Amino acid sequence: xxxxxxxxxxxxxxxxxxxxxxxxxxxxxxxxxxxxxxxxxxxxxxxxxxxxxxxxxxxxxxxxxxxxxxxxxxxxxxxxxxxxxxxxxxxxxxxxxxxxxxxxxxxxxxxxxxxxxxxxxxxxxxxxxxxxxxxxxxx
Amino acid sequence: xxxxxxxxxxxxxxxxxxxxxxxxxxxxxxxxxxxxxxxxxxxxxxxxxxxxxxxxxxxxxxxxxxxxxxxxxxxxxxxxxxxxxxxxxxxxxxxxxxxxxxxxxxxxxxxxxxxxxxxxxxxxxxxxxxxxxxxxxxx
Amino acid sequence: xxxxxxxxxxxxxxxxxxxxxxxxxxxxxxxxxxxxxxxxxxxxxxxxxxxxxxxxxxxxxxxxxxxxxxxxxxxxxxxxxxxxxxxxxxxxxxxxxxxxxxxxxxxxxxxxxxxxxxxxxxxxxxxxxxxxxxxxxxx
Numbered sequence: 279x280x281x282x283x284x285x286x287x288x289x290x291x292x293x294x295x296x297x298x299x300x301x302x303x304x305x306x307x308x309x310x311x312x313x314x315x316x317x318x319x320x321x322x323x324x325x326x327x328x329x330x331x332x333x334x335x336x337x338x339x340x341x342x343x344x345x346x347x348x349x350x351x352x353x354x355x356x357x358x359x360x361x362x363x364x365x366x367x368x369x370x371x372x373x374x375x376x377x378x379x380x381x382x383x384x385x386x387x388x389x390x391x392x393x394x395x396x397x398x399x400x401x402x403x404x405x406x407x408x409x410x411x412x413x414x415x416x417x
Numbered sequence: 418x419x420x421x422x423x424x425x426x427x428x429x430x431x432x433x434x435x436x437x438x439x440x441x442x443x444x445x446x447x448x449x450x451x452x453x454x455x456x457x458x459x460x461x462x463x464x465x466x467x468x469x470x471x472x473x474x475x476x477x478x479x480x481x482x483x484x485x486x487x488x489x490x491x492x493x494x495x496x497x498x499x500x501x502x503x504x505x506x507x508x509x510x511x512x513x514x515x516x517x518x519x520x521x522x523x524x525x526x527x528x529x530x531x532x533x534x535x536x537x538x539x540x541x542x543x544x545x546x547x548x549x550x551x552x553x554x555x556x
Numbered sequence: 557x558x559x560x561x562x563x564x565x566x567x568x569x570x571x572x573x574x575x576x577x578x579x580x581x582x583x584x585x586x587x588x589x590x591x592x593x594x595x596x597x598x599x600x601x602x603x604x605x606x607x608x609x610x611x612x613x614x615x616x617x618x619x620x621x622x623x624x625x626x627x628x629x630x631x632x633x634x635x636x637x638x639x640x641x642x643x644x645x646x647x648x649x650x651x652x653x654x655x656x657x658x659x660x661x662x663x664x665x666x667x668x669x670x671x672x673x674x675x676x677x678x679x680x681x682x683x684x685x686x687x688x689x690x691x692x693x694x695x
Contacts, residue, residue, distance in 0.1 A: 280693075280694045281694065282676075282677045282678075282694045282695070283677070284674060284675060284676035284677045285564070285676075286424070287674075287677075289593070289631075290694070291691070291692045291693070291694055315428070315531055317456060317457060317531070317595060318593065318595060319629070320629050320630055320641070320642075320643040321643075322609060328508070328512050329485075330508065330510050330512065331461060331483075331485070331526060332510070333483070337510070339512055344609075346607075346608055346609070346643060346655065346656045346657055348627060348643045348645045348655040349487060349627045349643070349645060350629075351457040351459050351487070351488055351489075351531075352459055353428075353529050363459070363529070364459075365459040365460075365485060365486065366487065367488060367506050367508070367653070367655065368655075369606070369645070369654065369655040370608075371608050371610070371615070373617055373656050374652075374654060375506070375513075375514040375645055375653040375654060375655045376508065376513060376514055377485065377487040377506065377507075377508040377514045378485045378487070378508045378512050379485055387609060387687060387689060388689070388691055388692065390630070390631050390692050392595070392629075396426075397423060398421075398424075399421045399422070399423045399426075400421075401428070409526060411526060411527070414430045414527070414529050415419075415430070416419045416421045416428060416430055454567070454670055456595060456596060456670070467651050469647065469651065470622075471649070472622070476649070488626060488627045488645070490596040490597070490626070490627055490628075491596075491668070492598075502598070503598075504598040504599075504626045504627070505626065506626045506627060506645050506647070514645070514653040515647065515651045516626045516645065516646075516651060516653045517624045517626070517647045517651050518624055533565070535562060535565075537560075537562035537563075538560045538561070538565075538567050540567070548665060550665060550666070552569070552666055553569045553668050554558075555559065555560045555569055556560070
């Protein structure tokens with residue numbers, strides 16, 4: 279992982295075989311991110327898990343084959359525990375697109391990520407007992 | 418709807434059952450947005466309408482079942498009338514992705530949105546009589 | 557092509573028939589972009605080529621019919637040669653989504669693009685002999 283920053287915007291390059299979430303945690307630590315946004319992510323992923331929330335819990339589905347990473351958007355909160363909430367779309371070899379809530383992912387070839395650190399806006403997560411989701415809170 | 422802002426960047430959280438476009442109009446009013454960009458949106462949507470422009474008009478298709486909201490990008494103009502131009506991609510239960518020009522949508526579970534208010538760049542819309550589209554104008 | 561800029565953020569509108577990559581090169585020249593990010597792109601594309609990297613080379617597939625442009629994310633480097641690395645997702649008439657690494661594209665109807673110029677972060681490309689990919693370098 280390599281990263282650099284200007285005006286709260288962090289550009290990172292991840293290498294083949296890296297665990298996407300572990301590398302994001304390294305970026306969070308290196309750049310002192312307490313609250314942030316993932317604005318963009320391209321490259322390829324393999325061995326990733328896509329979730330669909332069925333109204334009571336996340337159904338998880340694993341994909342092993344490499345897919346082109348088309349978009350990556352989400353939020354970073356670190357209050358209490360670090361939560362990286364990411365949604366993604368990916369294209370398989372036939373150019374067909376799949377996607378969902380991203381639970382796990384291994385970088386294939388490389389990833390180019392864009393992260394925005396928030397300095398004034400304070401985010402946190404709070405369990406909604408009705409849904410079981412740790413919902414974003416903005417204060 | 419809850420929202421907060423730093424350096425022209427607005428982070429908003431919408432709750433289950435909210436009308437996405439009505440909530441965006443609230444955000445526009447609350448944060449004094451005259452011109453803006455929607456940079457990111459994740460969460461889930463239900464009861465949404467996706468458009469495909471066939472060269473002379475928009476074909477509209479309604480989707481009732483909840484889908485994971487993977488990406489949301491677009492522009493906000495308020496000169497004359499408020500136009501929120503959004504394109505989106507969504508994953509259904511099978512992780513298959515659908516998308517198009519978003520005409521209507523109801524928030525399912527929650528939405529996390531990122532909006533950029535423009536203070537200097539002035540945008541507007543102008544009807545292109547050849548296509549019937551209200552095209553973005555940059556002045 | 558029309559474009560305007562505030563605080564390193566460039567908003568551009570491309571017109572029907574323009575070559576997306578040629579118009580991006582015009583924007584790069586007009587706004588003095590040495591390093592940059594493509595954060596968003598919506599509208600429609602036709603006659604576009606989507607790539608899938610199979611581990612040794614890019615498989616390319618051409619699509620002629622107009623598709624709704626749902627997302628466009630990537631990076632711009634100009635050191636040595638100008639490289640515009642873009643990944644995209646698009647919806648066809650049935651609202652089904654396809655995507656991949658974008659090699660060529662013609663604007664259909666119009667495109668609205670958002671580009672972030674980087675002034676401090678320096679990007680470049682370096683051939684990785686093991687993969688044949690010109691990988692992003694962050695210095």
